[in-house]
Structures are given as C-alpha cells and as structure tokens.
Amino acid sequence: MSEVLETENIIEKDDAAESEAVTETGTDTKTGNDAFFGNDTVTEAATVTEAATVTEAATVTESDSDSDTETEAAPEAPKDMVIRVRDLYKVYRTGETVVKALNGVSFDIDRGVFCSVVGASGSGKSTLLNMLAGLEPATKGEIVIAGQHIENMNESQLVTFRREHVGFIFQSYNLMPTMSSVENVALPLAFRGMDKKTRNRKAEEMLELVGLGRYKANLPSQMSGGQQQRVGIARALVLDPEIVFADEPTGNLDSKTSEEVMNLMQKIVEEKHQTLIMVTHDDHLASYADIMIRISDGKIIENIDNRKRDTNWIEYFR
Numbered sequence: 001m002s003e004v005l006e007t008e009n010i011i012e013k014d015d016a017a018e019s020e021a022v023t024e025t026g027t028d029t030k031t032g033n034d035a036f037f038g039n040d041t042v043t044e045a046a047t048v049t050e051a052a053t054v055t056e057a058a059t060v061t062e063s064d065s066d067s068d069t070e071t072e073a074a075p076e077a078p079k080d081m082v083i084r085v086r087d088l089y090k091v092y093r094t095g096e097t098v099v100k101a102l103n104g105v106s107f108d109i110d111r112g113v114f115c116s117v118v119g120a121s122g123s124g125k126s127t128l129l130n131m132l133a134g135l136e137p138a139t140k141g142e143i144v145i146a147g148q149h150i151e152n153m154n155e156s157q158l159v160t161f162r163r164e165h166v167g168f169i170f171q172s173y174n175l176m177p178t179m180s181s182v183e184n185v186a187l188p189l190a191f192r193g194m195d196k197k198t199r200n201r202k203a204e205e206m207l208e209l210v211g212l213g214r215y216k217a218n219l220p221s222q223m224s225g226g227q228q229q230r231v232g233i234a235r236a237l238v239l240d241p242e243i244v245f246a247d248e249p250t251g252n253l254d255s256k257t258s259e260e261v262m263n264l265m266q267k268i269v270e271e272k273h274q275t276l277i278m279v280t281h282d283d284h285l286a287s288y289a290d291i292m293i294r295i296s297d298g299k300i301i302e303n304i305d306n307r308k309r310d311t312n313w314i315e316y317f318r
C-alpha cells in the first residue's frame, strides 16, 4: 500500500512539471510503416521512381549524421546490455481520467536475449514496446538502448536510431499490398541507398532463410497469413538490426502457424545474436523466450529467466 501511495505521489508531483509529456488522448501514436521508416517516406517509396527513393535515402542519411553526434552515450551501461529501463512511467490523460499505462517499470536485457512481455489486455504491453522503440515519449524515466538515451532524442534522431538499430514485426504484417515479397523485403534497404541489384539479392536471401524461396514474386494477397508474416520477419531482419520488436506477431495466426513463426523468429535471432522483444497475451508463446516479463496494470509483477530454469533442471538430475 505504501508503495502505491509513493508511486501516486511521484506521478502527482511530476504531473505539473511535466504536463507536456503526459499524452492527451487523440495524440497519434506512430504505428506501422510510418514508424518504421519515418514520416511519409513509405508512401513516397511506393510511388516514386527508384532513383528518387535512393536519392531521398541518401539525403536522410546525410542530414541525420549531425544529430548522431549529439546523442548522449551512456558509458555506465555494461557492454553486453542492450536495453536498460529505469523507473519508466507513461500517463495518458483523457479529459478528467488519468491512466498510468506504465507505473514505474525497471529492467535490463542483455544482447542476444529473447524476451517476452506478457500480460492481460490493457496491462501496458504495447505502451512499453512503443516507449522502447521511441515511438512515443515517456512521461518520466530512463530508456537506454544500445548505449543511447532515447528519452532525450528528438524526432529526427529517433528516426535515425530506429533505422540503424531496430527492426519491427507487426501483428497485421504491414506489407505494401502492391509490392512482391522481394520488393517488400528490399524496401528498408532502399532507404540505406543500396543499389537495386544488391538489395534484391539480399532480400532473396532473407526470403530463402524464412522458407519462402518459391514465393519471391507473390503479392501479399497471394499468400497465407503465416507466409505474409514470414515476409514481415524477413523485412524486419534484412538490415540485421541489433534489436527486433514484435507486438503480438502471431495475433492473426492459428496456433500451429503461430508455433512455426515463433520457432522461426527464435532460430533467426539466435543465429544472428540479435535481441528480440516480443509482446504477447499468450503464456504458452511467451514461454518460448529466454526471459519472461509479466506486467499487470503497468507494473512488472514477475521477471522469469527460463534459461536458469533449464539449468536448474539439469542440476537437479546430476
């Protein structure tokens, strides 16, 4: 009870000072391709000529290079720690109603770890993922990703940060409907200014890796849900990001296909030593992860290390 009161005090006290950081309902959360690529570039990329797209990608890289140097490093974070969250709060205000979607969350994730965030609907899972990916500002708290304090970044720094470090896998796949599998997977590479031949080769390799070698020319509408999500995974991983965020990646799939997609994600991130943060409401799918963070009403109520559990079992039989 005293902890609850203390939390209330923190929030009430800070509300006045940081009222601009409290999100009013109606504020857009950036989702889907816009979040992934920034602004309206996706729509442009789909319609403009290849030359224009590449020019734009080159311009973005150039103009953002200054901001990189301004980004504060976090020298105190251990080298293999890829995510550090401290006392994270997110408060939404809808008229008179205040919702503490995140109510003082702290945790660390090491590089190469698969972490699931599990909890009931409305517990704050997507809010947490959006904060970690820099898609929404936190009300209060510290988020250090790959050595950078993202809570201090401006929008252009965040776009660069996401392009360089982060891959997203969405529940609704978010593929471009008029583009083939190869074109969809190659899209993030176009924003790196890569020539068409190289990016198509890389995209084809990724499609082979996710078992879709025969579906390179297919449009999303010509594939099953599971196949579309595998294209989504290939697209998220083609830039070889350090961190992959997935919000209910199997939410639209049946249980057998969900298991296949989980196994695939698990295999790829393990091979590439990437860090995967996956949100799910499903305990069974969450248990695939190395670390399970359970949240309820915006607070972490359990942080289970499944790797330790396995070790304990082995030791038990020794």
Ligand SMILES: Nc1ncnc2c1ncn2[C@@H]1O[C@H](COP(=O)(O)OP(=O)(O)OP(=O)(O)O)[C@@H](O)[C@H]1O
Binding pocket: 023, 024, 025, 026, 027, 029, 092, 093, 094, 099, 100, 101, 119, 120, 121, 122, 123, 124, 125, 126, 127, 128, 281
């Ligand atoms: N933009 C917003 N404005 C106001 N309240 C919001 C907003 N986004 C989320 N919330 C509230 O914050 C809380 C956490 O929402 P969040 O979307 O993080 O839940 P979730 O765990 O992802 O749920 P689900 O499993 O249903 O996707 C909920 O009470 C929700 O109503």
Ligand SMILES: [Mg+2]
Binding pocket: 125, 126, 127
């Ligand atoms: Mg959600």
